Amino acid sequence: MFEKEQQSIEAKIRDFCAANDIPQVELKWMPIPFSGEWGISTSFFATAAAEAKAGKSKGIPVPARAQEIAEAAKNALGLQPGISRGEAVKGYLNLYFSTAEYARRVVETVLADGEKFGAGHPKNERVMVEYAQPNTHHSFHIGHYRNTILGEALARIVEFAGFETIRASYPGDLGLGVITVLWAYEKFYKGQEPADIHERGQWLLKIYAEATNLLSEKEGKTPAEKAQREAYDAERREMYRKWDAGDEYVRQLWLETREWSMQELRDILEMMDVKIDVWFFESEVDEPSKKIVEELIARGIAEDERPTGPVIVKIDEKLGLAKEKYRVAVILRSDGTSLYLTKDLALAEQKFDEYHVDRSVYVVDNRQSLHFQQAFKILELWGFKQAEKCYHLAYGFVSLPEGAMSARRGRVVLFKEVYDEAIQRVLATIAEKNPNMPEGERRGVAQKIGMGALAYSMLSVDNNKDMVFDINEALSFDGKTGPYIQNAVVRANSILRKSGIDIRASNTRNFDYQLTNHEIELIEQMSRFPAVVQQAAEEYRPLLVAAYAYDLATAFHSFYHAVPVLQADDESVRAARLQLVASARQALTNALRLLAVSAPEVM
RNA sequence: GCUCCCGUAGCUCAAUGGACAGAGCGACAGCCUUCUAAGCUGUGGGUUGUGGGUUCGAAUCCCGCCGGGGGCGCCA
Numbered sequence: 001m002f003e004k005e006q007q008s009i010e011a012k013i014r015d016f017c018a019a020n021d022i023p024q025v026e027l028k029w030m031p032i033p034f035s036g037e038w039g040i041s042t043s044f045f046a047t048a049a050a051e052a053k054a055g056k057s058k059g060i061p062v063p064a065r066a067q068e069i070a071e072a073a074k075n076a077l078g079l080q081p082g083i084s085r086g087e088a089v090k091g092y093l094n095l096y097f098s099t100a101e102y103a104r105r106v107v108e109t110v111l112a113d114g115e116k117f118g119a120g121h122p123k124n125e126r127v128m129v130e131y132a133q134p135n136t137h138h139s140f141h142i143g144h145y146r147n148t149i150l151g152e153a154l155a156r157i158v159e160f161a162g163f164e165t166i167r168a169s170y171p172g173d174l175g176l177g178v179i180t181v182l183w184a185y186e187k188f189y190k191g192q193e194p195a196d197i198h199e200r201g202q203w204l205l206k207i208y209a210e211a212t213n214l215l216s217e218k219e220g221k222t223p224a225e226k227a228q229r230e231a232y233d234a235e236r237r238e239m240y241r242k243w244d245a246g247d248e249y250v251r252q253l254w255l256e257t258r259e260w261s262m263q264e265l266r267d268i269l270e271m272m273d274v275k276i277d278v279w280f281f282e283s284e285v286d287e288p289s290k291k292i293v294e295e296l297i298a299r300g301i302a303e304d305e306r307p308t309g310p311v312i313v314k315i316d317e318k319l320g321l322a323k324e325k326y327r328v329a330v331i332l333r334s335d336g337t338s339l340y341l342t343k344d345l346a347l348a349e350q351k352f353d354e355y356h357v358d359r360s361v362y363v364v365d366n367r368q369s370l371h372f373q374q375a376f377k378i379l380e381l382w383g384f385k386q387a388e389k390c391y392h393l394a395y396g397f398v399s400l401p402e403g404a405m406s407a408r409r410g411r412v413v414l415f416k417e418v419y420d421e422a423i424q425r426v427l428a429t430i431a432e433k434n435p436n437m438p439e440g441e442r443r444g445v446a447q448k449i450g451m452g453a454l455a456y457s458m459l460s461v462d463n464n465k466d467m468v469f470d471i472n473e474a475l476s477f478d479g480k481t482g483p484y485i486q487n488a489v490v491r492a493n494s495i496l497r498k499s500g501i502d503i504r505a506s507n508t509r510n511f512d513y514q515l516t517n518h519e520i521e522l523i524e525q526m527s528r529f530p531a532v533v534q535q536a537a538e539e540y541r542p543l544l545v546a547a548y549a550y551d552l553a554t555a556f557h558s559f560y561h562a563v564p565v566l567q568a569d570d571e572s573v574r575a576a577r578l579q580l581v582a583s584a585r586q587a588l589t590n591a592l593r594l595l596a597v598s599a600p601e602v603m
Numbered sequence: 604g605c606u607c608c609c610g611u612a613g614c615u616c617a618a619u620g621g622a623c624a625g626a627g628c629g630a631c632a633g634c635c636u637u638c639u640a641a642g643c644u645g646u647g648g649g650u651u652g653u654g655g656g657u658u659c660g661a662a663u664c665c666c667g668c669c670g671g672g673g674g675c676g677c678c679a
Binding site: 027030032033034038041043045046048050053061062063065066089091092133135171174175176179189204225282305309310311312323324325327328329330331332333334335337339340341364366367368369370371373394399411429430434449461462464465466467468470473476477478479480481484486488490491493494495496497498499529539543547550553554557558560561562564565566567581602603 | 604605606607608609615616617618619621622623626627628634637638639640641642643644658659660672673674675676677678679
C-alpha cells in the first residue's frame with residue numbers, strides 16, 4: 001500500500017549506489033518482522049557480496065560491509081515522504097511508516113474497496129480448474145470433499161487474483177466399477193431404491209461393495225461357488241459389452257442410475273456453495289478419445305498390438321530417455337475399449353479448443369502423478385502445443401485411522417455423515433454457549449459453523465501432505481479453526497451493531513492518536529492481504545490464505561480483548577476504532593470467502 | 604529395480620534463500636459487575652532424520668545415506 005513510496009525510495013538507492021561505485025543488485029523488500037511498528041525493510045548482503053566478487057571489498061567481511069552500505073544509504077535518503085524514520089541494523093535498512101498516515105490509508109482502502117478489497121488487477125488470462133471428479137454410482141466421501149474444497153478455494157483465489165476462471169467437474173460415469181453397480185442393481189435390486197437423495201446415493205455404494213464381494217475370486221470355494229462367480233462375471237462383461245455397443249436398455253438403466261448420483265452430487269455442491277460452470281463426463285470423451293488413438297497409431301507414436309495385446313505408447317523410448325521415467329502407457333484395451341488415460345487425452349483437447357483456456361489445472365490426488373505425466377507427454381508427442389499449459393495440482397490423499405478408504409470394502413467416511421455430525425455438535429455448542437439464540441436461527445448458524453470447521457481443517461494443511469481424517473480434529477471449534485475466525489467476524493458485528501452508527505455514512509478516519517500495539521498489528525495484517533492473494537494464486541496454494549485468515553483473526557481477537565472501542569474515552573478515538581473494526585470485518589470476510597466459508601451474524 | 608511425495612516441539616502442522624524456527628492441541632498458571640470466554644494473557648517444551656556441498660547467510664537449494672508412504676502394460 002506504499003508501493004509508490006517504495007519505488008521512489010528504490011530509485012534513490014539506485015542513484016546512491018551509482019554515485020558511489022557500488023554494484024546494483026535487485027532489492028527485495030519485506031515487512032519489518034517485529035511487531036509494534038510497521039514499515040519496510042531491505043538488506044544489502046547481496047550488494048556487499050557482489051562487490052566482494054568484483055574485487056572491491058577492501059577485505060571487509062560481507063555482513064560488516066552490508067551494514068556500512070545500509071548506513072550510507074540511510075544517510076543519503078534523508079527524510080522521505082510517508083516515512084517517519086529510517087535505521088540501519090545488521091545489514092538491513094529499515095524504513096518506518098508515518099503511523100497516522102499509514103493507518104488512515106489502510107483503513108480507507110479496505111472500506112472503499114469493500115468486498116473487492118484484496119482483489120488483483122485483471123490478468124487477461126483464462127484458467128480452467130478441474131476438480132470434483134467423483135465416480136458416479138458411488139457416494140461422496142471425505143476424500144472427494146478434500147478434493148472439492150481444495151479446488152473451489154483455488155478457483156476462488158485465482159479468480160479474485162484477477163484471472164478469468166472456469167470451474168470444471170469431471171464425474172467418472174464409466175468403467176468397470178460403474179458397470180458392476182449396474183449389473184447388481186439390475187439383477188438383485190431393481191425398483192428397490194430409497195427415495196431420499198442421500199440415502200439412495202449411499203445405497204448404491206452398498207450395492208457396489210456387495211457386488212464386488214460376489215465377483216472377486218477367493219480361496220477355499222466349492223466348485224459350485226466358483227462356477228456361480230464366473231457366471232456372474234460373464235453377465236457383467238456382457239453388460240459392459242452392451243453398454244459399449246449402445247444397447248438401448250442398458251444405456252437407459254445407466255442414465256437413470258447415474259442421475260441418482262448426480263442428484264446427490266449437486267446437492268452436496270450446493271451445501272458447499274460450489275457452482276460448476278462446465279460438466280464433462282467420461283462417457284462424452286470416450287468416442288473422441290478413440291479417434292486420437294487412431295491418429296497416434298497412424299503416425300507411429302503408438303504401437304498397436306491388437307488383437308493379442310493393447311495399444312501402447314513407449315514414452316521413454318520416443319523421448320530417447322535412457323532411464324525409465326514415463327514408462328509404457330496403455331492407451332487402448334485389446335478389445336478396443338478406452339481407458340482413463342485415453343479419455344484424458346480427448347478431455348485436454350476439448351478444454352483448450354472449445355473453452356479457449358490459457359491454462360488448465362487438474363486438482364487430483366498425488367497417486368495419479370504418473371498418469372498425468374504420461375498424459376501430458378503423450379499430448380506433447382502428438383504435437384499438442386498446450387500440453388505445457390496443463391498442470392496437475394497433486395494433493396495428498398485422505399485416509400482413515402484404520403487405513404486407506406476403500407469403496408469396494410465399504411470402508412469409507414461419507415461426507416454426509418460428517419456433515420450431519422457437524423450440525424449436531426454445533427447445535428450442542430450453541431445450546432451451551434449461547435442459549436438465548438432463537439430456535440429459528442440455530443440451524444442456519446450451525447450449517448455455517450460446521451462447514452467452516454470442516455473446510456478450514458482441510459485447507460489449513462498444505463495440499464501435498466497426506467492426511468488422516470479424524471472427525472474430532474476436523475470438527476473442533478477451538479484454537480486454529482474455522483469457527484475461531486468466524487468468531488472474530490461475529491465479535492466485530494456485535495460492536496458495530498451496538499455502535500448504532502452507519503459506517504458507510506461516517507468518514508471520520510483520523511488516526512492521529514497514540515495507537516496501541518494491537519491496533520498496529522491489526523492494520524499490518526490487513527495490509528498484507530492483497531499480496532497474500534497474489535502469492536496463493538501464483539503458487540496454487542489455498543493454505544496461504546487459510547494461514548493468513550487465522551493471523552488476521554488472532555490480531556483482531558487480541559485487539560478486541562485489550563482495546564476498548566465503544567468504551568473509548570475520547571470521541572474521535574472511538575470513531576476511528578469503529579472504522580478499524582469495520583475494515584477488519586471486511587478483510588476477514590473477504591479472506592473467508594476465498595476459503596468458501598461464510599461467517600454467521602451471531603454465534 | 605526405476606520414480607514421485609514426506610521427515611520440523613509429546614501430537615497435528617506453519618515457515619520454500621534473510622534478522623531470535625512459529626502456531627494449534629495436550630500440560631500447568633491466570634483473566635468474565637466492561638463491546639460475545641467458540642476468546643485473551645503467561646510458563647514449559649527444538650542439534651529442523653542424518654552426513655557432506657553451494658552461499659555473506661540453509662528447515663528451505665544440490666548430492667549421498669536412513670526411515671515412512673504412493674506409483675510403475677490393458678483399474679480409475
